[in-house]
Each structure stands twice: as structure tokens, then as C-alpha cells.
Amino acid sequence: MFMPVGTNATVKALDPDDLDEVGAQIILANTYHLYLRPGHDRIRRLGGLHRFMGWQRPILTDSGGFQVVSLADLRTVDHDGVTFRSHLDGSTHRLTPERSIEIQEALGADVAVAFDQPVRPHASTRAEVEEAMTRTHAWAERSLEAHRRTDQALFGIIQGGLEPDLRASSTQAIAALAFDGLCIGGLAGDETPAQRRAALDVVVPLLASDPRPRYLMGLGSPLDMLDAVDRGVDLFDSVLPARVARNGTLWVPGGKINIHNARFADDPGPVLDGCPCRLCRHFSRAYLAHLFRARELLSYRLATCHNLTFTLDFMARIRQAIAAGSFQGFARAAVAHAVPGAATRASA
């Protein structure tokens, strides 16, 4: 399954009826963003995240660790947690494993995630990767200890960068704890596809007899997900399909189209024949091209509906192929038909 990302308690440009229509079964919301604005206590007082955003299906909240590293200013990491400045107003905040769990329990998602310290594998030394991993393991135990809600699952995060021994060690350490699911962190970043495969080929065999879901955080291009499913991954999230949609890139089986291209200005056909999305049901490529040129708000919603429909339909067809025992044939055909495979990093 792929989870669309609702950074600020909204999947950008869509409402919950749109999310139903594109086939979303679970979405991700960002703990870091919601903690800073509008605040987790406010969301708790208003009845929790589901009621707040009008979405009754499952929600997963991430730990906040990734955004602290990627967005916040002047962060200092110590044994106990992270102190950082808000990217919104410069105010100082502190997140610890206990605080992240407290925030996520207040938000009330169906799945919470243990607080971790991600690092960018390529941009980090082995010593940095190892130190962050060791800290992530200690924080995983503290997250489990702090977690109280019995109506909320808790997933742990495997780190360890691109070093096979560290990745293996982290897999064993996190899998040994009583988490409900296992996240694979520190990928979908600056690594090559081959490096990502190599990391997964360390992690997944160690989990061969483990029934818990395996969630590769931050991956969202169809071909990348196909490859990861082939290596044993179950769950994904990314802002990628929605972000490229807002820039006018529409995913189709042949790859992708840039709706700004002049040849679409007179094209009466839908972006994708037979596509059940709101854009393709009602409008031509020419109309979408016009909306983007005129910078009309409707362009973002329609393009996002299409790319999320495409992505979620692709995942549904992967599940059908697995159930039918025809995954390898499906995967070969998908690669041959060049479904969108941009390996661009795209995290909220």
C-alpha cells in the first residue's frame, strides 16, 4: 500500500472525498508539522486528527525525526533528544522519544512511529551513521516504554545507513522489540537504486519469518516501489506523486507528460484514456494545460487526483498480481512499459 502524505492534516489540494475517490486507504500526517501548527494539544481538544481533518480511515503519524533533521534550524542532538528551532517562526523546541509519543498519542493516529535520528547515508561518515543508529535503538526502547494508548499501533524504525553490518545490526535490534510494524528508515534519500536494493537485501532476509508489515519510508515513484515490493516491502509513503502533479507532471503508463508542453494546448483527449480519476473523467489535456497556464487553483486538485489515482491503482495491481502468483510477469511488463520511475527525493 502507498500512503499519500497529509503534511498539515490535509493532502494538499484534496479533501477526504477526493482521497476516497483516488483510492486512499491510509494516509500519513507529519508529527513535526502538526506539533508546530496548529499544535497537538489543540488537535486533541478538537477530538483528534481524524475528526479534525474529516478523514475516518487509518492515519499513520511519523515520529518527527526526519523533519527535525531536514527542516528545522540549529538543531543539537544529545543522548536524551533533539533541540531545534522551528522553520516557521524560529522558536526553540525539544523533542525526545517520550515527547514524540506524547504528541502522537494526542494526535490520535491509528499508527504511531518511534522517535529516531535519521542520517543521509551518502552525506554521513560511518561513525555518524553508527552513532545515530545506536541512539535510534535506545530511543526505540524509550518510545515503546512511553507508549500508553492501546488503540494505537506503534512501529519501530530500522536505521544503519548503507553499511551492511550496521543495517543488519539495526534490523535485529529493532525486530527484537515489541513493535507492531517495522519501518525502514534512512533510505529514499541520496542513495542509488542499487544501494537501496543492497540495503533491503540485508534487512528483509533477517525478517523472513517476521509477520509484521515492512514500511520503507519516503519512497513514492511507481518503479522504485515495484522494485522494493520485489524485495519484500509492504508499505510506502511519499509526497512525490502530489508534488510533481502540482508542477504539471502527470504520470501515465508511458512514463509521464509535462502538461506545460505546447503540444497539449489543443489536445482534446484525457490525460490517460480509461483512467477513472476526476481529471480524466471530465476534462481534456487542453483544459488542464489552460488551468496551469492561468495558474488556476483547480489545476492542483485535478493533477493531484490523477497522480494519486495512478499510484494507488498501480499498487492495487501489484497486490492483485501477488495474489494471482503473477508478480514477476507483472513487474517485467511494468518495467518494459516504463511506468514513472523518477527516483527524486520528495519528503515533506
Add this chain to the structure above:
Amino acid sequence: MFMPVGTNATVKALDPDDLDEVGAQIILANTYHLYLRPGHDRIRRLGGLHRFMGWQRPILTDSGGFQVVSLADLRTVDHDGVTFRSHLDGSTHRLTPERSIEIQEALGADVAVAFDQPVRPHASTRAEVEEAMTRTHAWAERSLEAHRRTDQALFGIIQGGLEPDLRASSTQAIAALAFDGLCIGGLAGDETPAQRRAALDVVVPLLASDPRPRYLMGLGSPLDMLDAVDRGVDLFDSVLPARVARNGTLWVPGGKINIHNARFADDPGPVLDGCPCRLCRHFSRAYLAHLFRARELLSYRLATCHNLTFTLDFMARIRQAIAAGSFQGFARAAVAHAVPGAATRASA
């Protein structure tokens, strides 16, 4: 009836299903904007405006005259037409009555409007108002002469500013022509409500036995429309309800609320109890306040749905009161309850 404005072949932030849901029965699209982008010939080739924007109910296109005066640069008006520079790219264009009709026939709306020369009453001398009026009358005849489509109604525009004798003269001149409806132009601008009433009290009695619809162009605040209905007007358009919505102003029977106000950040109630719109059915004031603070795209759609629902419901209740013979009582109650009455000029 009130017509939401779809400047660029989209009512900003809404799709046609949203328009159905807010109760729109007819929308207005701007000839000037669609002529410049994406071009009327392109829309004609793509099957006309209804198919292009996916809206199957009626559409009225304005004449382009108002935008030429309010948006275009370096315009020169002569006996035959207007030469102007596009506000988009500075390119030079010429509109004449014949050209405006040709464009509107290509767009294929259900109602076209004769090309006119509006003036701002307060900012114009009597001589300027009279010259523009005389030109508008000549252009009205040329518009009628040029109009070919038998599946498209054509409305004429009464001008004459705030001078009672000119307004009366224009009413008689335009009403004498074979238009399907009569627009009242040059109001909803810089005049006071009293001046607008005085102008209507010249126009409407001269049309007392005329069965054609009377359309006051550019008016959109509920109290202003109520007042104009009381004076005999049938039809309105304005970007006002949608524009203020996108700024976070929500219309309610008590007047209006500014969702940016701090007191709404924790308000669990809907913007308006019992309102059938998408915003009020599913979301709290607190959620909308959050979306606006986070500058999320969904905020514009939800707020626009509310204000258009409010406006169109208000007009529906006016029609019901007229049908029931209780209009005066309805109007007194509406004024006492201070429905939104901002007399702000708001034209696309």
C-alpha cells in the same frame, strides 16, 4: 438568480461538481480573459466552453467591454471599437462589436452580451458618460446585426451613468432593440447605494411592461442584491463572494466572520450551523482557521463553497418569498439580521 464568475473557464478553486453542490444554475465567463487565453478559436475547436470546462448548465459570457476598461493597458476608443494591450503580455488587440460577437459565438455560451463602453460614473464627466452611452447604443445595433447563432441569446447593455436623463434615454434606446434580455451596466462601481437605487428607479419603471430579464452587472453582496431585487432586478454576477472567501471572510446571517481571528483557532463548531455546504458539513472553524494559517490549497475551495452556497441560498429564499407574496417581510428581516452587505466593488 446570482451567477458565480468563472473568469478563466473555472470558478476559482471549484470544479463543476462543486458548482452543482453550491446550487449554481448559471455561471458567467469572461470574454476578455478567454479571448486572450486560451483563445476563443481554441475553445471552439475543443467543442465550446461547456465541453471545455465540463459544465453543462447555462453560461453567460460578458462582452469584454468592462475588462478592456478595467484591466487592459493603453486602450484607445474610437467610433469603430477599442484597441488595447493585453494585461498578460502587452500584445496589441482590437475589439469591435462584431469581433466581440464573433468571439462569443465561438465560445458558445447560452447567453452573449452586446459590446459596450462602460464608464465609472463618479470618475467621469457628464460629457464622457454621454459619449460612451451614445457609442454603446450604436455598438448595440451592430452587435445585434452581427449575431448569427440562433441557439444563443443576446442581451443588450443599458448605460447612462448616474444622470437620470441619460439613464432613461439609454433604457429606451436599448429596450427598443430586439435583445433577449437587458443588462444594466455602469453600476456596482464607485456609486453610493443611494445613487444606485436612484438609477434603478429610472430604469425599471421604463421596463415595467417589458417581460425580458433585467441583469445588474457586477453586484454580489447579499444586501445589495436584496435592495436591487426590491427595485425590480432579476439577475446578478460578481466575484465578491468567492474573492472574500479566498481571503478568509465567511458570510453568515450575523454578517461575516474573519477566520484569521484568533478566537476561531479552537472553535469546534461549523462556520454556520445547518449550512449544507462542504465546509460546514465536514469541518470545524478551527480546521478552516488552520488551513488558512498553513496556506493550504484546500482552504480556498472550502471557503468558496461556503460563500457561494450562502449567496445562492439567499437568492433562493428571495425567490421563495416573492412566490409566496412575502418579499417585503423577508427583506425587513434580512436587513435586521444584517446579512452581509459589503458594497465593495469586485469585478474580474
